[in-house]
Amino acid sequence: MEFKRKNIISIAELSADEILHILDTASSMKEVTSRNMKKVPTLKGITVVNLFFEPSTRTRSSFEIAEKRLSADILNFTSSQSSVVKGESLSDTAKNLESMGASIIVIRHPMSGAPWVLARETSASIINAGDGRHEHPSQSLLDLFTIRQVKGKIENLNVLIVGDILNSRVARSNINGLLKLGAKVKLVGPGSLVPDYFEQPGVKIFYNLEKALEDVDVIIMLRVQKERKSLEYFPSIREYSRFYGLTGENLKIAKNDVTIMHPGPINRGVEMTSEVADDSRSVILEQVTNGIAVRMAMLYLTASWRSNNL
Amino acid sequence: MKEKTLLSSKDLERKTTRIVHEILEDNNDNNDIAIVGIKTRGEYLGRRIVEEINTIEKKEIPFGTLDITLYRDDLRNNLALPELKETNIPFNVENKTIILVDDVLFTGRTIRAAIDAVMDFGRPANIKLAVLVDRGLRELPIQADYIGLSIETVSSQKIKVFLKEKDKKDKVVLLYNNGI
Numbered sequence: 374m375e376f377k378r379k380n381i382i383s384i385a386e387l388s389a390d391e392i393l394h395i396l397d398t399a400s401s402m403k404e405v406t407s408r409n410m411k412k413v414p415t416l417k418g419i420t421v422v423n424l425f426f427e428p429s430t431r432t433r434s435s436f437e438i439a440e441k442r443l444s445a446d447i448l449n450f451t452s453s454q455s456s457v458v459k460g461e462s463l464s465d466t467a468k469n470l471e472s473m474g475a476s477i478i479v480i481r482h483p484m485s486g487a488p489w490v491l492a493r494e495t496s497a498s499i500i501n502a503g504d505g506r507h508e509h510p511s512q513s514l515l516d517l518f519t520i521r522q523v524k525g526k527i528e529n530l531n532v533l534i535v536g537d538i539l540n541s542r543v544a545r546s547n548i549n550g551l552l553k554l555g556a557k558v559k560l561v562g563p564g565s566l567v568p569d570y571f572e573q574p575g576v577k578i579f580y581n582l583e584k585a586l587e588d589v590d591v592i593i594m595l596r597v598q599k600e601r602k603s604l605e606y607f608p609s610i611r612e613y614s615r616f617y618g619l620t621g622e623n624l625k626i627a628k629n630d631v632t633i634m635h636p637g638p639i640n641r642g643v644e645m646t647s648e649v650a651d652d653s654r655s656v657i658l659e660q661v662t663n664g665i666a667v668r669m670a671m672l673y674l675t676a677s678w679r680s681n682n683l
Numbered sequence: 684m685k686e687k688t689l690l691s692s693k694d695l696e697r698k699t700t701r702i703v704h705e706i707l708e709d710n711n712d713n714n715d716i717a718i719v720g721i722k723t724r725g726e727y728l729g730r731r732i733v734e735e736i737n738t739i740e741k742k743e744i745p746f747g748t749l750d751i752t753l754y755r756d757d758l759r760n761n762l763a764l765p766e767l768k769e770t771n772i773p774f775n776v777e778n779k780t781i782i783l784v785d786d787v788l789f790t791g792r793t794i795r796a797a798i799d800a801v802m803d804f805g806r807p808a809n810i811k812l813a814v815l816v817d818r819g820l821r822e823l824p825i826q827a828d829y830i831g832l833s834i835e836t837v838s839s840q841k842i843k844v845f846l847k848e849k850d851k852k853d854k855v856v857l858l859y860n861n862g863i
Binding site for chain 2: 374397398400401402404405408409410412413414415443673
């Protein structure tokens, strides 16, 4: 199968076959990351720009390692230390980066839709590393990869997403990806953070964590996003964690072999207790490892599209 | 295109057996050899070779497979990229004699990529090359150590290798246009 996309901006636009193709490519990349010499020459001479308009440690370093393992030339660009502070527009920034020879731009932006704008304005390939409350495709792909690795399949699994669904781009991407691959999705959180409009075929909404946990194969915990004002939607963190925090006790309701995931960074004692975070069924650190392989696959497939079509 | 059979199933078996014996003759202290098949058909040939060596020598020679896609030089040269397949080198290559196995030796670019890939796993003592068919027309200074069949070709011709494991039959054919 040939990958027919110049950009990877959302899970919503990908077909199930395209998602599986990315996951299969990521499996081969994972083999590379498990070698002693973890570098291949595939993207030698190709310039990749990491354009980050929002603080990020995990995603940015994961993309950076992925780029380095593929031997790309890297330019890191963060909004706080750049011309953006001097008033440059997003499309002007992009055009300048393109003039410097950037082939692929990895962008993280607080505004939903910013990667689309960029894709329209430049001829570089755009990889969305998270835009506002819209999508976070690389996180979703690494979650799907990890679920497939642990469970051997995604179809017909019961996956529960817990927390601030309203403000979460991880949730939006994951709901799209899980449904496309045939999983059943449950959402749970305070009513103010789980609006009705998320209900659709394959998605069920709950407000009670204990009820939602019944018969669940995978739990994806979302972070309480202080920067996206999660806190304005419920009375207090203490109350939130009492009702929606995962503990050793309520975890017993889920299936015995339930898999616990979290996109990080964890607020220990808020979304889950330390006991749960360090439980043998928690694959939070495996998600981080898999993130590198998945991002290598995204870079490789976009670069191969460029080599075939430009 | 017209078709001419170069090797029948029986020929192919004899050629493989001869390669096996040449490998053993060259490496009489064969404690340090390992066979690495280059995906896709080199993997099947490599597996046949290693199984024959193991039967004759009554031991377990290490065997691995290599996908060289990530090492190709055409990502920057507008050529279609095949899908990635899994590489699996389950042994330490340090100080071993690595025998690369492929079906057809042509431009030498695949082998150049394979050598780079093996080197990334460590520093072997030697790297040797076994191929079923050497069709000439090299673009790089690369040569095979063990060759089933050497044949002069022109670049418009094609060599097709069929192997039971993938193609349901064993056969090597030459495809050519009228005249050449």
